[in-house]
Amino acid sequence: MNADAAPAVDFLGGVGTVTGSKHLISSGTARVLVDCGLFQGLSSLRKRNWSRPPLDVSELDAVVLTHAHLDHTGYLPVLVREGWRGPVYATADTARLAEILLADSAHLMMEEAAHANARGWSKHHPALPLYDQRDAAAAVACLRPVDFDTPFTVADGVEAEFGTAGHILGSAWVRLGLAGGAKTVVVSGDLGRPGHPLLNSPRPRPACDALLLESTYGLRSHDDTGVDEHLAETINTTVRHGGSVLIPAFAVDRTEVVLMALARLRRADLIPDLPVLVDSPMALASLRVYRQAIADHDPRLRPELWCGDDPFAPLRLHELHTVEESMTANHPRVPSIIVSASGMATGGRVLHHLKHLLPDNRNTVVIVGFAAAGTRARLLADGARFIKIHGYYVPVRATVRVLDGFSAHADAEDLIAWATAAPPPHTAYLVHGEPDASSTLAQRLRDDHGWNAVVPREGEHVLV
Structure with missing residues (x-):
């Protein structure tokens, strides 16, 4: 130098x-x-x-x-x-x-x-x-x-x-x-x-x-008006049609914020008692870091989190660790909420879930964060009728909702x-x-x- x-x-x-x-x-x-x-x-x-x-x-x-x-x-x-x-x-x-x-x-x-x-x-x-x-x-x-x-x-x-x-x-x-x-x-x-x-x-x-x-x-500017209500309405409409809700979510922080919202809605009896499947080893590992930070009273966290119940725990939370467990989320036996990475759908297990759930008009995909140009999440948010996954074009018949309030x-x-x-x-x-x-x-x-x-x-x- x-x-x-x-x-x-x-x-x-x-x-x-x-x-x-x-x-x-x-x-x-x-x-x-x-x-x-x-x-x-x-x-x-x-x-x-x-x-x-x-x-x-x-x-x-x-x-x-x-x-x-x-x-x-x-x-x-x-x-x-x-x-x-x-x-x-x-x-x-x-x-x-x-x-x-x-x-x-x-x-x-x-x-x-x-x-x-x-x-x-x-x-x-x-x-x-x-x-x-x-x-x-x-x-x-x-x-x-x-x-x-x-x-x-x-x-x-x-x-x-x-x-x-x-x-x-x-x-x-x-x-x-x-x-x-x-x-x-x-x-x-x-x-x-x-x-x-x-x-x-x-x-x-x-x-x-x-x-x-x-x-x-x-x-x-973010519109936070009624974000919980919009999520609840989306879930309830999808369940009435017999479908499942897939939420591509960033493994760090967005998964935690989404789980907090689902827990609030369930405690208030605003959504049915559905299985909530978290399918991302990275998200599950990050969730442990957040839980430890709460236990350690990390000063970067809001202090109201330091006491009380686990804020990330809807009543029927299922952590999917193995590939075999992940595959069960491709064809849920009952209406379910699936939270999976990556948030912009650029890779990871969420691609397999999109491939299986997008063609069915009973299902809903909820975009809960910023999606960069060229990513599958951005294409879905912009109304794409097909998206390419693993070399194949997949038809988009499922409903797609964008909720900016979770950003x-x-x-x-x-x-x-x-x-x-x-x-x-x-x-x-x-x-x-x-x-x-x-x-x-x-x-x-x-x-x-x-x-x-x-x-x-x-x-x-x-x-x-």
């Missing part, structure tokens, strides 16, 4: 898309990668996971993770396969969850490649996983847990601090002090909602020279409130959003608050 070089940011992913987040922060004496995510969704994005890494790992000093979701962590095993063995700093809960998610990601990639080779539905011969479980384990070995609200040295001339982001357990925004604190960068990561049923609100951001602000919902992402109003609660940065960069969302939020910050707010280009290099 050139010690005389000015502090800078290189945008290597998560620009013009909600996936693949990678921001390279240079201090002049060190280079630190904030987040190391997989691209998901559109084929053109997913192909980028297979390209050469967008940075020279030999010149990288450290990685810092804002939270455990794969669009922020899932590229780490590739970095390790390319020779990276340096420290990866994260909060303790992010480290616990990342271990689960990376192992499961590798398992699913290997399983999908084997399935494609056995059934011949891939155009690649042979189909290969992007990485395997050895790569994932090597990435996990690099994790270094760090406490919230405690400054720590990341690399020469770079100090960092995590603040609560309220998106999932362990999620954080990160402040980076560069060149002895002469310049400061804040990366929001993914921000949660003030009304999250499990987590406390995001901690206010500190002042900074450059702010990298997520913009997933930069174009939208764990801050909406446009939340993002602006969090960003503008501190003095304006020299420049705000709108990242982790689809083009319209990022540009709309940037325009609002310029017009309503007088900020210097821009949407960076992929691969762009800017000075701090």
Whole structure:
């Protein structure tokens, strides 16, 4: 590194898309990668996971993770396969969850490649996983847990601090002090909602020279009106028709939020006493982490959760661990509620359930979170009549409902409130959003608050 070089940011992913987040922060004496995510969704994005890494790992000093979701962590095993063995700093809960998610990601990639080779539905011969479980384990070995609200040295001339982001357990925004604190960068990561049923609100951001602000919902406001009632009505209508309800849900946090809602509805006798099948080893492992956090009185959780009954337990909760147990959810013997990963239906067991349940008009699929362009969940939300799964087109005859009220992402109003609660940065960069969302939020910050707010280009290099 050139010690005389000015502090800078290189945008290597998560620009013009909600996936693949990678921001390279240079201090002049060190280079630190904030987040190391997989691209998901559109084929053109997913192909980028297979390209050469967008940075020279030999010149990288450290990685810092804002939270455990794969669009922020899932590229780490590739970095390790390319020779990276340096420290990866994260909060303790992010480290616990990342271990689960990376192992499961590798398992699913290997399983999908084997399935494609056995059934011949891939155009690649042979189909290969992007990485395997050895790569994932090597990435996990690099994790270094760090406490919230405690400054720590990341690399020469770079100090960092995590603040609560309220998106999932362990999620954080990160402040980076560069060149002895002469310049400061804040990366929001993914921000949660003030009304999250499990987590406390995001901690206010500190002042900074450059702010990298997520913009997933930069174009939208959440409608929380009657979300429980809408879910209850959907379930009751489906049951009257003799069908089952399939909820593709992110394994971390969204599964917990959905189970809490189902438990509330059942206790209030607003839905019938149905079997609730949780079919995702990753979601079940994450559920154990959340339950332990409640038992440990984790200060990032709402304190009302620390006492009372298990908030995630509808009366007939069934955990499906084995492949054989999972297969029973393809053809439920009685109307059931099936919660399965992945939330955007990009992989995992939920694909098998969609393949079997979508052709039957008695069933309902409920989309409960943001779905990136090109994902099956987005296609379903947009009204697709067919979706492709494992090489076959599957007709969509089931009802599809979208319930935005379950989102764990801050909406446009939340993002602006969090960003503008501190003095304006020299420049705000709108990242982790689809083009319209990022540009709309940037325009609002310029017009309503007088900020210097821009949407960076992929691969762009800017000075701090």
